[in-house]
Amino acid sequence: MAVRFVVILTVFIVLQLYIGWHAELFLTAAGGHVPGGVFWPVFGILSLSYIVSRMVRRFLPRAAGDGLKWIGSYWIAIFQYSILLLPLADLAAWGLRASTSVTTGDSILWTGLAVIAALALLLAKGSYNAWSPVVRAYEVTVPKAAGGLKQLHIAVASDLHLGTTVGGRHLQRLVDRVNELKPDVMLLAGDVLDDDVSPFLKHGYAGKLAEMKTTYGTFAVLGNHEYYGGGISEFVREMKGVDIPVLLDETVVIADGVYLIGRKDKTDRGRKKAAELTAGLDRALPMIFMDHQPGAIAEIADAGADLSVHGHTHRGQMAPNHLITRRIFELDYGYLLKGRLHAFVSSGFGTWGPPIRLGSRSEILSITVKFGQGSDNK
Structure with missing residues (x-):
């Protein structure tokens, strides 16, 4: 080393x-x-x-x-x-x-x-x-009953990197676009912070995130940058104060019919294996998995999850860096059907380092999941 x-x-x-x-x-x-x-x-x-x-x-x-x-x-x-x-x-x-x-x-x-x-x-x-985010729309089918739900509209934003370079103006864009989408649930797939928690606390960004309107709530997981900054406890407490749970190897049930599993980031050596997180769950119900880094898609598929959302890669953020992320990860961007698992990797909403994207865009994922209607996907 x-x-x-x-x-x-x-x-x-x-x-x-x-x-x-x-x-x-x-x-x-x-x-x-x-x-x-x-x-x-x-x-x-x-x-x-x-x-x-x-x-x-x-x-x-x-x-x-x-x-x-x-x-x-x-x-x-x-x-x-x-x-x-x-x-x-x-x-x-x-x-x-x-x-x-x-x-x-x-x-x-x-x-x-x-x-x-x-x-x-x-x-x-x-x-x-x-600074000009786009919405990427997907529609998939999970052939399971989900209680009384026929479908679930999920919005996903990863890698906000709120801090010095990405601040309130860009965060407002996220809030506005999500509210236009009117999702059932909002998922923040890690790296909400850009290392230092201080700007997040100082500017009240948790309160701004709470302005996103959903049917069943907003949920988050940690990314590697939350660990780098050392302010995880403050971040989790601040998010909890505005009713946005940060799931730390935890599972919640949405609308009595869908499991949402939030995994700690790979940076945390004490995080549980994917199979441990799905053990004991009713396999007849749909399982949605949040894991910031997309390095464990095969493990998550083997654990029985039906859909997973990830970020981390930024799709390289600045070309030709995407050639590197493509070699590192089985899926570094977009959509992959792995067995019965629908895996999604977002290029992220914010930026790390320069607020510059070439060969990638700041984006929000809009995923409509239909339940119990066969196995055709698109």
């Missing part, structure tokens, strides 16, 4: 230096040379601002810590796409110099402007995707 950390840190620093070197060359070509004794300290603070904000946040004024996190969040996106664009810019600059009479300075200037324009377009499109 120590060797791996050193290797990753070394690669990270080298890539940051690669970007900084290009930035310094561009400033010089543009006639705005900054002395290295000034440029590199400023660039260092910029490139490490997210890490610094997390490491020393307890020692900084709140405004300073939040400011560093905002800067660092956007830098994550700039860093990723700079690494993809700059090699192409280097080739283009070399080609210009080799095939025309363009000077070295002009080739750097023109290709640098092209990279800046491309980054601006990517950030603008990514920002729109992040």
Whole structure:
């Protein structure tokens, strides 16, 4: 682990230096040379601002810590796409110099402007995707009787990441869209918090979540980020105060006909196995399973669940990261029928790091479950 950390840190620093070197060359070509004794300290603070904000946040004024996190969040996106664009810019600059009479300075200037324009377009499109949520509608059939219920309309939102970058304005979008959907039940599938519970408490976000109107209530489970922040007890207590249960390896019954099982996140090594959570339940009734990370879909299917909802992956959030999540998880996004289990993985409603989405959208799932009507699904 120590060797791996050193290797990753070394690669990270080298890539940051690669970007900084290009930035310094561009400033010089543009006639705005900054002395290295000034440029590199400023660039260092910029490139490490997210890490610094997390490491020393307890020692900084709140405004300073939040400011560093905002800067660092956007830098994550700039860093990723700079690494993809700059090699192409280097080739283009070399080609210009080799095939025309363009000077070295002009080739750097023109290709640098092209990279800046491309980054601006990517950030603008990514920002729109992040702040403009869509509703993904599904309809499935569970061939079981559910008491007096013929169907159940479920709304799902995962990965809100409420904190410094995702706040009240985006949360209001969630409340408004859910109330337009008029679901029977609302499921918050983990990572409601972005690590730190303080903004959630300070701004009364639990009360805002309670404004979502449903027939049978809103329920939540923990994600990995609730564990990272260390404020689980405060979060659970705050949610309980507005009648939103956070299910911790617990089961509730909806409308006397459907089991809703909420599992602790994989981060919690003490969480129960899926089979333990379904043991003793009436298998004749439908079972809906909430588990933040979608790494245990096969286990949940084997445990007899009929439907499961997950988040965590963000569908990579920024392409081409989805190629990585696709290799890690059997289902990293969308819908999968696993045996008789209908599994859903959402790309999430909020964002981690930069409020940027490329190749993914902020979304709410709207799932209509029909009971006792055969096994055809769509």
